[in-house]
Amino acid sequence: MTPPILRRVADLRAAVAGWRRAGEKVALVPTMGALHEGHLSLVRRARAEAARVVVSVFVNPTQFNNPDDLAKYPRTEKADAALLAPLSVDAVFAPAAEEVYPGGHATTVRVTGVSEPLEGAHRPGHFDGVATVVTKLFGMVQPDVACFGEKDWQQLQVVRRLVADLDLPVRIVGCPTVRETDGLALSSRNVRLSAADRARAAALPHALRQAALDVAAGDDAAAATGRLRAALAAAGFDSVDYAECRDAATLGPARPGDPARLLVAAWAGGVRLIDNMAVPPEG
Template sequence: MTEIVQTVADLRQKVRAWRAAGDLVGVVPTMGALHDGHLSLARRARAECERVITTIFVNPKQFNNPDDLKKYPRTLEADAALLSAVPVDVVFAPPVEEVYPEGFTTNVSVGGVSEPLEGRMRPGHFDGVATVVTKLFGMTEAHRGYFGQKDWQQLQVVQQLVRDLNLPVVIVGCETVREADGLAMSSRNVRLTPEGRARAHVLYDAITTAATDIRAGQSDRMALREAAEAVRAAGFDRVEYIELRDAGTLMPSDDPRRPRRMLAAVWLDGVRLIDNIPV
């Protein structure tokens, strides 16, 4: 099984030897409960780097709801077994006190791209993401960081962070991995009831139809409204947002000449699902 390292000192000893040998080091940050979406990131890193680290850390600073933090699955041994098949070189799974020792007071906040959508719905969430990602880059000293496009806004936040702070890491955004019916893979999907799981694909169907209609000339507003109506009609609990935004800034955009992204957040069976696609 892939070696599990829990301290920064032990990890850096390995990484500095790799770097001294001229190896390219990739890192795949995760919170564990791995699925094939995560594994696809590790495989991409494996294909592009001589050394690969996968981090597994359930970051308390990015949870708005304490109950959500408690419920988040922790499956380190099973995750390490999955990563052994990739294989990755090291699993870095630090305890909370290794990441946030007593007296830790620093907060990393990215403005602009972090503020709408998820930032509005989950205040402080992206501060937690930016803080832990900055720490993980410093701890791992990796050359490349691999992130999934399913969390599109998070990807933009991390890219902004790296640009603004001149961090010496290249961010690689990887395609969303989906189930056979189109549902974006997520660790939260296992919390859906069988009935909810059977209709969860409607979210992807609805935004895909809306994107197709917009490309065909339908008004943005009408297409988005019809997507939300389709989701509600399928028995979802609530639609938080289905919006069309500039792909880079995440500001509202009605300019089809610029890359745009349709982003959605909905609730089903008490589980919050997010997705996004290019338009």
């Protein structure tokens, strides 16, 4: 059955209040729509975590530092609802921007430290927009648990820091990255790749995995990420924004003995792809 689509915060809160009165836990899956199997895996995990599941579908304008990127972001609400229908989602929250940011809105949530390198350095203001909208969604839905994908590793760490620092009563669940058969991480941006660039993109996860294996084997991280960059250039990528080995939790410099993560952002045919892997890679 197609889940009800709620547009107003008041209607959402009324639904959640009814579930709360029945003693039911609530899980939230925040998305920007254009759903794919990666998102659906989050919904399945949310269903395992709580009796009620809310999926938010909101293309958040405050996290886009490039207006063209915001304009190009796919909006496929009808198709999204159809994908969610078999998954027993209890509500889709799909508000207008004016509902989330009404006239006079003047508050921004900023998480320092973990938000500043990597994506933060290349997309100024992006994580301020993420932290603000996530805080608002948590206030609107008041979930017991929220599920986020590990593909956006830095975002996941920003949200965890936000929840810890503000003492928000939400348990954050990180869910594994879902990949195509050739290893490319599922992303709403993948549909914008030409056939040739889609073929090139398959080099990204393979080069990333090799670098993670090299670092785990004791190779110098700078040398391993240098080879990663070279492999992407050889595959035909336009450019690489970053390819770095970082502390998995803080995203500061990786320290011996602490969990590390390799993170990369690269351009293929005008499409920016991001990915990450644990050191050593899982699976």
